Amino acid sequence: MNRNVAIQAARYLGVLLCVAIVAFPIYWLFLMAFKSAEEVYAVPPVYFPAEIQFGSFKALFGASEDAKTLANSMIIATFTTIIAMVLGTMCAYSMVRFKTGGNHFAIWIMSQRMLPPIAIVFPLFLAFAFMEILDTFPSIIIVYVAFNLPFVIWMMRGYIEDIPISLEESARIDGCNRWQVLHKVVLPMSRAGIFATAVFTFVFTWNEFVFALVLTNKDIVTYPVQVTGYFAAQQTYWNSVGAMSILGTIPVFLAVVFFQRYLVRGISMGAIKE
């Protein structure tokens, strides 16, 4: 009995320690947004600010227009998610129901996902510069769509495989055409999978840095690139980094919390089935 109590205590202690290690750096960075400039650079560091300030947030929405980068990220991530989901689900459906391309096609699709962004971004940069479409929404969205499609296809394939074919057959016999089968049977039946895959695609795109760093520069700068902009040669604007990080983390955090129960399968690329 004593041994059990000791094990339980050790368990809670270990978990609480991990929670503290995870939570403290987040607290610390986010705190920067609410500190005054003196407190940010104070030695020794200030663990609890004397007064909560909102000046850093006001600055982002003020003359600097830095908050616009969040809107850019939102536009890019939303359109990427919608387009990749539509095209990816169609492709996955064809692969499952008609065995289009077989195993080799599936492996080829997935191997595209594994290409290092830094390797493909350099030729893309030169091509976009040549076509004068650098720093525009359509060009970066199409890159993100291509980069996320393999993941969407891979995931949706798993979910569509779980739909019994007999349901689709009855729908056909009842007079649905092929697109209606997709729309009225396949999509509703794979709703959980669509949510999970969409959330992941959104989060990947929202947080992506390499493509954004190279393919945007002025008009459509995204939020991760903006954060690195606060590291100047002489000093770092930690107030702004903190405020921007909070605003940039909230959307993805809410998405993940909201769709939590759908996500476990997605994070393992379908290896775990609920």
Added chain:
Amino acid sequence: MVSTSIAINRTNRSLLFSDRSFRYWLIAPAVLIILLVGLFPIIYSLVVSVQNITMMDQDYSWYGFIWYEDLWIDERFWESLWHTGLITIIALPAELILGLLLARMFLGEMKGKPIFIAILVTPAVICPVVVGAMWRLMFDTRYGPITHILSLFTDKPIEITWVVDPSWVYPVILIAEIWQWFPFMFLILLAALSNVNTDLTDAAAIDGAGFWATFFRISLPAIWPVMFIAILIRALDLVRIFDIVFVITKGGPGTLTETTPLYMYITGFHQFETSYTGAMVFSIIVLLSIIVVLALQRVEISR
């Protein structure tokens, strides 16, 4: 009667689901976009890698494999591979073991479990750039909390310039990387462990198997397929590591923490060595593709 109904069923099935053009219309847009964005850069890299295009020259004629020979003897390239490998071979097992330990602690009843999990998973959804910034701040020499906390335990003030000091810069990068991604391992392994049949582990315990024997003989083989995927995903992310290193050190001091992706970035966008970057990109893509296809075939077969 029975045989006719089967026959009808079969014709129905082929009528319903075997329209050649429909199935190709479905995959066409996705394949087109992947080819456009994914294949073009590979071909482009291959082409320029056998030409002579640098900041000075724009020579589009055949130049041979000189850039590949240069790459083969480029010490900075081999060092960058070594840096990437070093980060991978330390971070990957660390994330795996931490994730596994934590997942094991979470098995069974526990108060506040959902809240703990929500907090623990947060790093994985934060932008890697922000995580890099976070740890640069934590390790700041003057106003960083880590320097301060450590100095409470020593008599002398600590004056380590963490991200510049050659002996400390790797630990800082590794801590940031592991901090961000062990929750990913934890979440996957927790789900996998929860699916392990408890009858089996209970039976083993009754038969006198100890904790470790049960774990290695029953739980580990049961979660291995999932664990393999998790390791594969993380390994592929780690060999592409860019964001965190870019924010924390930009490859410095000197080129001490320069990973291969960072080196590609520098040759391409700072030195404008188009042909040389092309040769490097093509070599890396070929190398990675072989590894990925071999690994994916294993996954696809076990699926």
